[in-house]
Amino acid sequence: ENFGKSTGLSIKYAAGPVLAxxxxxxxxxxxxxxxxxxxxxxxxxxxxxxxxxxxxxxxDTESGSSAAAKRLRxxxxxxxxxxxxxxxxxxxxxxxxxxxxxxxxxxxxxxxxVKAVYKLSKRTSVYGIGTLVNNESGSNKGIDSKLTxxxxxxxxxxxxxxxxxx
Numbered sequence: 266e267n268f269g270k271s272t273g274l275s276i277k278y279a280a281g282p283v284l285a286x287x288x289x290x291x292x293x294x295x296x297x298x299x300x301x302x303x304x305x306x307x308x309x310x311x312x313x314x315x316x317x318x319x320x321x322x323x324x325d326t327e328s329g330s331s332a333a334a335k336r337l338r339x340x341x342x343x344x345x346x347x348x349x350x351x352x353x354x355x356x357x358x359x360x361x362x363x364x365x366x367x368x369x370x371x372x373x374x375x376x377x378x379v380k381a382v383y384k385l386s387k388r389t390s391v392y393g394i395g396t397l398v399n400n401e402s403g404s405n406k407g408i409d410s411k412l413t414x415x416x417x418x419x420x421x422x423x424x425x426x427x428x429x430x431x
Contacts, residue, residue: 269293282314284321304329319345329366338362341376351384364404372403388430397421 275288288308305328312321325339341359358377365372380394396408399419407414408422
């Protein structure tokens with residue numbers, strides 16, 4: 266009866282140049298069939314606007330439904346630099362540990378990304394992004410959660426698009 270039930274909580278503080286937040290999510294019976302499984306995630310982040318750039322760091326930890334699985338941990342940082350009134354450039358890097366949830370120590374992933382956003386109007390912008398995903402020998406992650414590659418491979422991708430806020 267509680268299959269797929271989720272509970273979440275988040276809090277955010279933003280005042281002046283300081284940004285900080287905490288989020289938590291718990292899912293009961295996260296697997297595809299009902300049973301006694303759970304998944305939990307906790308995210309902590311903080312940032313500061315230096316004037317010439319915003320710097321944001323974050324830490325995420327997730328536990329799967331298997332007691333034997335190692336806890337996924339992600340640590341990342343990104344910088345957002347306004348180049349002009351209409352152009353913003355972002356760069357980020359993150360390290361994910363235990364992405365396969367195995368007891369081996371070779372399933373980590375390093376992801377780097379660069380993004381540019383150009384405002385066409387108050388609500389419309391165009392963007393371009395490039396991403397590299399470097400896998401250790403025990404991981405096979407791609408640039409999208411649905412795409413995988415061979416263990417230990419490095420993958421990359423580029424994307425461009427138009428964003429509009431309604």
